[in-house]
């Protein structure tokens with residue numbers, strides 16, 4: 744079986760007017776199909792850069808990145824992306840924001856996808872809100888709409904860059920339980936960036952810790968906690984031990 748993600752010796756240097764910024768150096772890792780892999784690391788270490796690289800939005804300056812065995816050369820149809828802010832179009836309803844994903848791609852039958860969109864809206868707990876506008880929804884609901892939009896074309900790989908970063912702690916906890924359920928039902932490969940260690944441990948099969956810039960893989964920690972994980976899971980000793988271990992690694996990189 745090919746890995747869902749393969750990154751080998753990736754380097755990324757941003758050219759600047761007065762020099763360069765060395766964002767990533769020799770990043771090597773892979774993710775198996777259906778795996779939930781989180782990325783944590785100090786601010787500015789290159790997490791978003793790594794996501795953009797895998798999304799095909801930025802070329803590497805050295806090394807290679809593959810999605811389902813294929814070299815990443817540009818945006819890939821098998822990838823769904825969720826960013827920190829929901830970036831919904833204010834003048835489109837929930838349903839039409841989700842359908843946008845299908846409308847901008849060629850060869851999708853709109854009628855079929857209308858049905859799929861409604862299924863996702865139900866799954867996201869947004870039933871009855873399909874004809875509302877983004878500004879009529881809470882932050883958590885808006886973020887769930889952007890998840891639906893990322894999922895509508897059923898991509899096997901989801902890239903998420905701090906998708907819950909803008910939400911309050913309680914909404915975030917709820918969203919984590921929700922995301923775990925979606926992931927377990929749909930068996931997607933997820934690459935999830937967060938600066939919240941607890942969130943990373945809660946959701947992940949493995950947590951990858953990046954070093955300070957230029958970001959490189961410092962350590963990958965396997966999280967052996969039974970699923971489905973519940974809010975009570977966060978009170979278990981093993982859970983705390985994972986957090987302590989990852990926090991220590993982050994401290995070594997100067998992150999407090």
Ligand SMILES: Nc1ncnc2c1ncn2[C@@H]1O[C@H](COP(=O)(O)OP(=O)(O)O)[C@@H](O)[C@H]1O
Nearest residue numbers: 757764766785786787788789790791792793956
């Ligand atoms: N488009 C860009 N041009 C130049 N430098 C950038 C660009 N995007 C990010 N950087 C720099 O690259 C480094 C890594 O950024 P980023 O990937 O956003 O880090 P993180 O998501 O881990 O906080 C930072 O020093 C940032 O300032």
Ligand SMILES: [Mg+2]
Nearest residue numbers: 790791792904
């Ligand atoms: Mg970032």
